[in-house]
Amino acid sequence: MQRTVRTIIAILACLLMSAQPALYGQSAANKQKAIRVLTLNRVQFLYMEDVARFYGFKMAVNGKTITLSSKYSRLVFTNDGRTANINTVEQYLAFSIRTYQGHVLLSLIDFQKVIDPILRPGTIPRHVVRKIVIDPGHGGKDPGCQSGVVKEKDVNLQVSLRLADLLRKRGYTVYMTRQSDIFPTLDQRVNAANKIKPDLYISLHCNATANPAIDGIEVYCATAAGSAPSDSKVISAKPCPANAYDLENAFLAYHIQKRLVSAIRTSDRGARHKRFKVIADTTAPCILVEMGFLTNAGDRQGLSHSQRQMLTATAIANAIEEYKNAVVPKTPRAATN
Numbered sequence: 001m002q003r004t005v006r007t008i009i010a011i012l013a014c015l016l017m018s019a020q021p022a023l024y025g026q027s028a029a030n031k032q033k034a035i036r037v038l039t040l041n042r043v044q045f046l047y048m049e050d051v052a053r054f055y056g057f058k059m060a061v062n063g064k065t066i067t068l069s070s071k072y073s074r075l076v077f078t079n080d081g082r083t084a085n086i087n088t089v090e091q092y093l094a095f096s097i098r099t100y101q102g103h104v105l106l107s108l109i110d111f112q113k114v115i116d117p118i119l120r121p122g123t124i125p126r127h128v129v130r131k132i133v134i135d136p137g138h139g140g141k142d143p144g145c146q147s148g149v150v151k152e153k154d155v156n157l158q159v160s161l162r163l164a165d166l167l168r169k170r171g172y173t174v175y176m177t178r179q180s181d182i183f184p185t186l187d188q189r190v191n192a193a194n195k196i197k198p199d200l201y202i203s204l205h206c207n208a209t210a211n212p213a214i215d216g217i218e219v220y221c222a223t224a225a226g227s228a229p230s231d232s233k234v235i236s237a238k239p240c241p242a243n244a245y246d247l248e249n250a251f252l253a254y255h256i257q258k259r260l261v262s263a264i265r266t267s268d269r270g271a272r273h274k275r276f277k278v279i280a281d282t283t284a285p286c287i288l289v290e291m292g293f294l295t296n297a298g299d300r301q302g303l304s305h306s307q308r309q310m311l312t313a314t315a316i317a318n319a320i321e322e323y324k325n326a327v328v329p330k331t332p333r334a335a336t337n
């Protein structure tokens, strides 16, 4: 179904030159699941009511709030808003939700690259997850952000070592871009990872901002081609190497964010998109985790201590396990006589 949907959307994408909605799935059999595509200002949008029907969700509009729900899932959007709440997890969208002639619209790229990999992980390409690269951000001459005596480079390394230990105990082969207080350049980190050809790359960082009240967790994956990073409206037209793994990255980012936020009492600042070099140029599914704000007293104290470091490492390891199980290659059925 997914391949069919994509093919038809791609064909229609070429044909649609005006704000005239067109159906894909012209046959009677497909009309039940047909989603109308509309091009506005060169961005392709889908009718949210059709998306709801495609997934078998009920759709409710209450003022600016749009809710899609089923027995198992609840998605909440805001008209003009650029985030979606998917089963309690904040998720940044490439384009704002908008209305057109009374219809709520969701961008095609958000449907394909954000929503669908989370709701239908069966559409993510199957592969074995065995080799994992962990990248503790900064190091050596580069302390990263610093608050009092707490340096980001130290927290990143401490949590990375805990995560490496957990993953090795679960049977993964783990490589690290550094295991001590040294400074590999960003190029060295990416090149070393790409040589290893890992099944997964995780970069760990801590955040900082001028407002000490801001706390919480952010998880990043590379901005998809044709969409804008979460902190900008400037569209990245060309793909980066990590865009070969947009579906994998969306699933991973969502589940790492979900598990971290539920394990640690801090704010959910959302799964986001940005082309940080280490998660743009790595040729593997790759995620960058901002584990908390060192400029916030609660996050800083937590991240300096073993309990939160262990909760963080465990939450990430559990999300990796969930990812591994979701993409595990299908084993051929045993022959029956």
Ligand SMILES: [Zn+2]
Binding pocket: 137, 138, 144, 145, 152, 205, 206
């Ligand atoms: Zn950092």
